[in-house]
Amino acid sequence: MFKAPDGDSDLIKKVAVVTGAARGIGLATVKQLISEGWYVAMLDVDAVANSEAHQSLSDATNVIAIACDISSPESVAAAAERVMSQWSRVDALVNNAGIAIFKPALETTFEEWSQVLDVNLSGAFICSQIFARLMLQGGKGGAIVNITSISATRASTLRVAYGTSKAGLVHLTKQLGAELGTLGIRVNAVSPGPVETAMAKQVHTPEIRSDYHDAIPLGRYGLEEELAKAIYFLCSDQSSYINGETLNVDGGFAATGIGLASFRNTSPE
Numbered sequence: 001m002f003k004a005p006d007g008d009s010d011l012i013k014k015v016a017v018v019t020g021a022a023r024g025i026g027l028a029t030v031k032q033l034i035s036e037g038w039y040v041a042m043l044d045v046d047a048v049a050n051s052e053a054h055q056s057l058s059d060a061t062n063v064i065a066i067a068c069d070i071s072s073p074e075s076v077a078a079a080a081e082r083v084m085s086q087w088s089r090v091d092a093l094v095n096n097a098g099i100a101i102f103k104p105a106l107e108t109t110f111e112e113w114s115q116v117l118d119v120n121l122s123g124a125f126i127c128s129q130i131f132a133r134l135m136l137q138g139g140k141g142g143a144i145v146n147i148t149s150i151s152a153t154r155a156s157t158l159r160v161a162y163g164t165s166k167a168g169l170v171h172l173t174k175q176l177g178a179e180l181g182t183l184g185i186r187v188n189a190v191s192p193g194p195v196e197t198a199m200a201k202q203v204h205t206p207e208i209r210s211d212y213h214d215a216i217p218l219g220r221y222g223l224e225e226e227l228a229k230a231i232y233f234l235c236s237d238q239s240s241y242i243n244g245e246t247l248n249v250d251g252g253f254a255a256t257g258i259g260l261a262s263f264r265n266t267s268p269e
């Protein structure tokens with residue numbers, strides 16, 4: 001804990017900014033941070049859902065909700081101003097906001113491609129740049145956690161824009177880890193396997209669900225809370241010597257090659 005910058009005798013804890021905070025993995029991360037005593041700024045482009053999510057929290061005392069489109073530098077700059085006027089510091093940024101358009105490569109329009117890249121990759125760059133500058137003002141460094149995907153490292157059908165955007169985000173994690181690491185800001189990523197969120201409900205067909213079952217040793221989707229715990233670990237001092245790394249939280253998907261489905265079929269129950 002540290003003293004409030006205005007000299008107020010109240011002690012405030014660390015401040016985190018979470019993008020895409022209105023639901024899913026983002027909202028679970030907000031709850032995890034609150035449970036650890038952090039102050040949290042919830043950013044989301046869906047102002048109504050974000051406000052409702054904020055109101056639904058059992059303890060929203062040290063939480064603010066800010067409408068923000070992370071693909072717009074102006075919108076992110078305004079959100080940063082709001083965070084600074086509230087707490088005068090930022091210790092962690094979770095670049096979680098993302099969108100998915102699953103379509104065959106030859107049917108994906110340039111507009112769809114651009115939309116996905118603008119949010120998933122450029123949005124994380126914009127937020128990292130703006131909030132890292134604020135972390136440096138605090139003089140104590142900080143942590144950035146990017147939410148990538150198993151689609152970043154293993155190509156698949158239908159994910160030409162989504163998978164490419166997330167692969168870019170894995171490399172952005174390394175680039176920023178290299179540069180910002182020298183300034184005391186650690187930059188890491190969490191790569192989720194499939195998680196039963198609104199996004200998954202929108203793009204995961206029964207065929208995709210069956211494919212995942214055949215490719216994940218743990219044989220199930222991840223829980224939002226399981227992702228939130230890993231994200232929190234990388235925000236916290238518990239991971240103080242981890243930088244530029246991508247942590248797979250995917251039930252073993254990335255570790256596995258061929259043979260899983262046939263092994264399941266022949267294994268004794």
Ligand code: NAD
Pocket residue numbers: 019020021022023024025026043044045046049068069070071096097098099100119123147148149150191192193194195196197198199200
């Ligand atoms: P979700 O769709 O449930 O929630 C995403 C949130 O981001 C929404 O509240 C949405 O309003 C917000 N958002 C979208 N565009 C935005 C923008 N331009 N500015 C600000 N906010 C914006 O998604 P989720 O399933 O919780 O996924 C969270 C992250 O995890 C995403 O980056 C996603 O790609 C990644 N991921 C999810 C899965 C999965 O199976 N759910 C798997 C791998 C990776």
